[in-house]
Amino acid sequence: MANESLSKAKEAKNDEFYTQYHDIEKEISAYLEYNPDVFRGKTVLLPCDDPEWSNFTKYFAQNFETFGLKKLISTSYAPESKRYKFGYVPTLFETEAPHYDADKSKTHGKIFVLDHDVTGDGKINVEDLQWQYLEGDGDFRSKEICNLRDQADFIITNPPFSLFREFLAWVVEADKQFILIANKNCVTYKEVFPLIKDNKLWSGKTEWAGGMWFETKNDDDVDRVIDGVNMKNVPSIWLSNVDHGRRHQQLALMTMADNLKFSRHKEIRGKDDYIHYENYDAIEVPFTDAIPCDYEDAMGVPISFLDKYCPDQFEIIGITDRGNEYGIKTKEFTIEDSPVFGDLNRRGAIMVDGELKSTYARILIRKKQ
Numbered sequence: 001m002a003n004e005s006l007s008k009a010k011e012a013k014n015d016e017f018y019t020q021y022h023d024i025e026k027e028i029s030a031y032l033e034y035n036p037d038v039f040r041g042k043t044v045l046l047p048c049d050d051p052e053w054s055n056f057t058k059y060f061a062q063n064f065e066t067f068g069l070k071k072l073i074s075t076s077y078a079p080e081s082k083r084y085k086f087g088y089v090p091t092l093f094e095t096e097a098p099h100y101d102a103d104k105s106k107t108h109g110k111i112f113v114l115d116h117d118v119t120g121d122g123k124i125n126v127e128d129l130q131w132q133y134l135e136g137d138g139d140f141r142s143k144e145i146c147n148l149r150d151q152a153d154f155i156i157t158n159p160p161f162s163l164f165r166e167f168l169a170w171v172v173e174a175d176k177q178f179i180l181i182a183n184k185n186c187v188t189y190k191e192v193f194p195l196i197k198d199n200k201l202w203s204g205k206t207e208w209a210g211g212m213w214f215e216t217k218n219d220d221d222v223d224r225v226i227d228g229v230n231m232k233n234v235p236s237i238w239l240s241n242v243d244h245g246r247r248h249q250q251l252a253l254m255t256m257a258d259n260l261k262f263s264r265h266k267e268i269r270g271k272d273d274y275i276h277y278e279n280y281d282a283i284e285v286p287f288t289d290a291i292p293c294d295y296e297d298a299m300g301v302p303i304s305f306l307d308k309y310c311p312d313q314f315e316i317i318g319i320t321d322r323g324n325e326y327g328i329k330t331k332e333f334t335i336e337d338s339p340v341f342g343d344l345n346r347r348g349a350i351m352v353d354g355e356l357k358s359t360y361a362r363i364l365i366r367k368k369q
């Protein structure tokens with residue numbers, strides 16, 4: 001297979017990952033812990049879902065009354081519109097409904113709504129979910145789903161990875177509260193980083209280390225089988241503009257002098273000083289736990305710092321990554337400086353044993369005054 005077809009095939013497989021119930025519960029609990037009324041009286045839209053088996057729909061429907069929700073809407077994408085087709089088999093829930101239509105089930109999306117007690121048991125829960133076919137295929141960009149977005153207070157989902165940039169723009173343009181799953185690397189995208197810098201988007205509560213495990217429908221791309229279910233590990237994180245307590249916990253850090261003496265990292269311990277970039281007016285801090293608490297100027301830190309970022313402790317001033325430079329760059333390298341000047345210009349450059357080296361992408365931060 002040619003390279004292009006290979007990567008297209010790989011990409012096509014990548015959208016069908018299903019989020020585990022306990023991952024949703026763990027993340028959403030953090031927002032509720034911070035504000036128990038966060039969802040009270042609100043309409044929650046779960047787009048890009050597959051409500052018959054989605055844990056997002058199950059979790060929010062089961063907790064409808066506890067959270068005090070006004071309305072829950074969940075929509076799915078037509079099986080025939082999916083880039084990766086894994087052999088759609090309708091559930092009994094679907095085929096037993098009087099309005100089930102075998103053809104429409106393949107070409108149309110579905111909408112599930114929960115807002116009142118249908119069964120008459122005095123409770124509003126998962127048993128009261130009602131569904132219909134959508135007019136179209138459930139594409140989040142369609143007029144139909146845009147209308148649902150506009151009436152929602154919260155947009156919560158694990159959107160298709162291949163369309164993440166577009167999906168985020170779709171949520172942000174409507175000025176909604178959101179809780180989303182994304183790939184870790186997206187924080188450096190030029191569509192994402194400026195929102196992080198301006199505190200309009202931040203990491204969710206779930207820690208970044210270890211990635212996340214998803215159920216996968218692609219039998220050829222499995223990392224582990226758990227209880228007969230194919231699972232795939234993806235370097236995913238939660239991103240949100242809903243506040244939670246971890247964002248307000250400051251990192252416990254040592255002074256620069258103590259880091260140079262006692263740091264657990266050999267790159268810092270025993271050195272005379274932190275390395276200063278050759279092309280940014282900032283010091284290179286290769287580990288989040290090695291940030292010196294008493295340094296007043298700019299520092300470049302790994303992107304995983306965002307997992308621990310507390311806006312009361314630090315401000316974000318930029319990023320050393322292609323197309324994402326914010327003001328404090330001090331030098332452009334040329335071929336005279338180094339044969340790899342292009343790489344050096346895209347990143348922070350440091351001098352190691354008399355040779356210029358580029359670092360990984362770094363977030364530039366400064367202690368909050």
Ligand SMILES: C[S@@+](CC[C@H](N)C(=O)[O-])C[C@H]1O[C@@H](n2cnc3c(N)ncnc32)[C@H](O)[C@@H]1O
Pocket residue numbers: 015016017018019047048049050054055056076077082083138139140141157158159160161163
């Ligand atoms: C990463 S999966 C997550 C599914 C579910 N939200 C979950 O977390 O369990 C993303 C889903 O979005 C669907 N999708 C892909 N493109 C879409 C589009 N343009 N509009 C709506 N849904 C889409 C995919 O088919 C896939 O089922």
